[in-house]
Amino acid sequence: MIISSRERNGATSKNMISRSDPDTEAKVRSSIKLLNETIQNNANEPSLAFFRIQEHVRKTLPTMLQKRTELENLQEHIDGLVFDIEYSMDAVKTILNSESHFSNIQTQLEKAVFLQKQINIFRQQQIQQQLFEKRDEKLSNTNQTIVNTSWFNRKGTPSSSPAVTHGTLQRKLDVDGSLSSSFEQKHEQSLS
Template sequence: MSADSDLDIKVKKSTERISENMHIVANEPSLAFYRLQEHVRKALNPMVDRKMEVQKLHTELVGRIYDMEYAISAVKSIEEMEKTYKSIQDNLKSCIFLRQQLKYEESRKKKPETNSMYKRLSAHITIDLPEITSDMADVMRETANRVEHIISKSTHTNSNNQ
């Protein structure tokens, strides 16, 4: 009986394992789909956010690449203008030199100042004047106005006579 009981025990264990495996295999797809659904639900929103962030960064990168290409072309065009800048610099140096020559010639051609007696005298006289008061300033203003009025009146009468 021992061979039969051993055989019975082995058959029972085998059938239990087969039954258990059948149960696992039968429920495995639904469990797998549940796990997939759970994973997708948890991972989808962050993935969408990341995708939107990557698209935004891509747009910014394209703009910056365009800016860099534009800057590089500007620098290259500046490098190509080196001869022109050199010519401008040479012309400026020439202009400065010619202007200095003109100033020198003008200073040589200036008429010597007439050294009148009054100029020589005024150079030696130093007078300490007290501060001009507002009354004196008013008198000077009034006198200047009168002189201007007389001059304008005389020019007006001279133009009418002619």
Template sequence: MLMDPDLEIRVKKATERISENMHIVANEPSLAFYRLQEHVRKALNPIVDRRSDVLKLHQELQGRCYDVEYAISAIKAMNKADTSFKNTLDHIKNAIFVKQQLKYEESRKKKPEPNSVYKRLSAHITLDLTELSELSDVVRETANRVESMMSKAAHSSS
């Protein structure tokens, strides 16, 4: 049998192409799985990080929800304390009224006059006598004499 070299080259190329196509078809699922594995390897770490962030935010949000619920219950409890606050306010008003009455009664009492003449005299003197030391000594001596005379008169009359 005599073979044509041109035909032999064509048959060889055709069988190589068929073999290559069979190899591609046979390995295509492996290639797809490789691409999937590559994608998962690249995307998995960011997804895990995001999930942990979401879980952390969820816990913080849950804690804040508990805080809000606690605040709401405290406000509701304060609304229930309205009568206590009103009673306290009434007691404060009564205390202020009694204090005003006591102050009024105290102001109605006659104020006692100062005991010493010198104190009465010094209440009316507005002149600064510190520069006139001789005059201030005389005034002080006179005040003491007047005061002693007044006290003797008070003792003798009683």
């Protein structure tokens, strides 16, 4: 039977491990401890730590940027709302301070309403006066023709009659609303 060199080496290593000395065990343990410390130092090396930080930043940076833009948009929106609220508060304060202006406007409106009523009354009086003048013209024309014919019949000639013109005929509105002719009163006085 042929034994290979590998098998021999394996068998000898088993025999060596099984025949261990306490001195060799202490040396092996101290060397393993040093090897573990070296591996830990290499695993926690600053460049490796920076690499891990870079991976963390690469994973979280897009979401952080998105949140940052959302916060900036919200900040702009809030700033706009705050400005609107402050502007509205200033407007309300100025309205409260302008009470005197509103009272002035109210008195001016009351005056305007009063003047409009006066204008309407004045227009109605003008219309009534125009109606009375038209009625007076008709009455004066009929009275003038009656007077002219009565003078003509009495004296016989139209030249002897007194000059009766429209200017001498005056109408007055009595308190009770009836019309009286001052011309007729003057004419009756001249006849008597």
